[in-house]
Amino acid sequence: MFHALVSIKQVPDTTNIRIDPETNNLIRQGVPTILNPYDAHAVAAAVEWKRKLNGKVTIITMGPPAAITSLRECIEMGADRAILISDRAFAGADTWATSYVLTEVIQAVHKEDPLDLIFFGKQAIDGDTAQVGPGVAVRLDLPVVTYAVKIHEVNTAEKFVVIERKTESRNEVIKAKLPAVMTCEKEIADIPYASLPDLVYSLRYEPEVWTTEGPITFDPAQLGLKGSPTTVFRTGTPEKHKAGEVLKTAETGVDVAVKTAFDKILEVEGVASMLGVQR
């Protein structure tokens, strides 16, 4: 039977982030959290293939208890099982420590019920690192296809998958052995409308909660802040650039404003010669 796992993250909706103009601090209060958009598309793809191949989809996330709402959202989309990995000891994990925990959990799930495909989002919109997927793949020693836009074929009998990925200049179609890891762009699948049975199932669904107490054991030295090679040294607000002169066409007229602009532009080093005109 086809078994897919999707690793998802609940993230603050960065569209709604505001900076306090007085203190320059991030206003965290009232910032809604959402299922990371790329992860939602990854779940959609996993569910699509589960339906084609008559299989099963497991969702995992490492995060605070509130992440249960994102897990339910995945169940609503058609996933079968969801695991919340939650413990104070995991707090402050960088991508290295995160990929350690996820790897241990994925291995445990795989032992119970062998996996074919492991899905990640392209990146999480809060950190935008795109590192967790490749990190897990290396730890599991599995093939990884990043920036996936289309799954052409999943062949569970001959144990291979054909996935199209996007690079800056082109698309590549890659054939990889199963089990394989992939990180998904939004094009990978459209988000489906929830079916009534899935909706009803999700309302009553209680995700499993895994902690450092069990059901599996973690190496404490690799967890959270302590297990993270990188640390935040300081944070600040981006430097403000100096603003230059501003002319209003209503006052100067359009042509004068444009003429002033050109005079300035042609003073910029290299521009006049680039345009082939003399100053």
Add this chain to the structure above:
Amino acid sequence: MNRRFWVYIEQEDGKAHQVSWELLGVARRLADEIKDELEKTGDTALVEGVLVGHQMDEVAREALHFGADNVYVVDDPAAKHYLNKPYTEVLTHLVKKHQPEVMLVGATTLGRDLAGAVATSVGTGLTADTTHLAMGSPKEGQPKLLMATRPAFGGNVIATILCRNHRPQMATVRPRVFPMPSRLAEAKSNIIHEDITITPDMVNAEIVEIITKKGSDVKVDYADVIVAGGRGLGNAKGFELLQQLATELGGVVGASRACVDAHWISYDHQVGQTGKTVRPKLYIAAGISGAIQHKVGMQESDFILAINRDPNAPIFEIASMGIVGDLYEVIPSMINQIRALKEAQHVH
């Protein structure tokens, strides 16, 4: 002892990605920033490139022209095209052998794919998408570390990240965040061929087809002049007007995400956090409000001209010059004036 500053030289189809040269420039500056420490210890700082592929000597020589002291080359027909696992294994091997202190990788699709895997397999920290890099002591008297600064929370905050106890200190950097170093006429001749072969057990995936995209030859990220439009254009047709000005100025058309979302123009043109980072000599922003996600992608431009009807648009905060007015009056006037200027000087 040698303190090594490494740059991964990215190639696709035997052609180097320009970000590799930008990073060699950064690595040289970082090496210079530890001069005081070198004087005390008698150590030497080396800027070195690492290159994997097949028949790459020409690219390796270019790297020397852009300031590398040495270039390590792994040449194997099986490495002609980038694949995650063999490249990761080769780089992991080289890192363990030569123990660089710092390793920089371009934050391209390929570079991000590779850097995350190498950092994990070497067991070190990686800071993604850095916008500022420096060697500095976290506390006075302590040895200098790589201070890697990156935007977080959609560019609203910047964070400086350290990797204190693991080596190399790794960072990825987007193309165009740092300027191109000048090309040296004289190059060293230190190409070091590393004797590593890619064995079948290193290969767990293969490229079965390459699909070249048509029409995606807009290189906004490397253009010297960009005429960018925002929602203020009102419709897709507005880009035709911008294209006229761009053509007169020898530049290309850029766009805010709002226009890409509205399907007025393709994603290749998008500038900003989720689009391209650009660093042109001249950036003209017409009908763009200047959201933080747009600014992070273009604020390093040499000269920014903002055209907006709203005098309070945030874009004016970073503009070298601003024109408050209707872009549909300003842009045609610009086209006329540049044409007249060229005409007067008989330039065609």
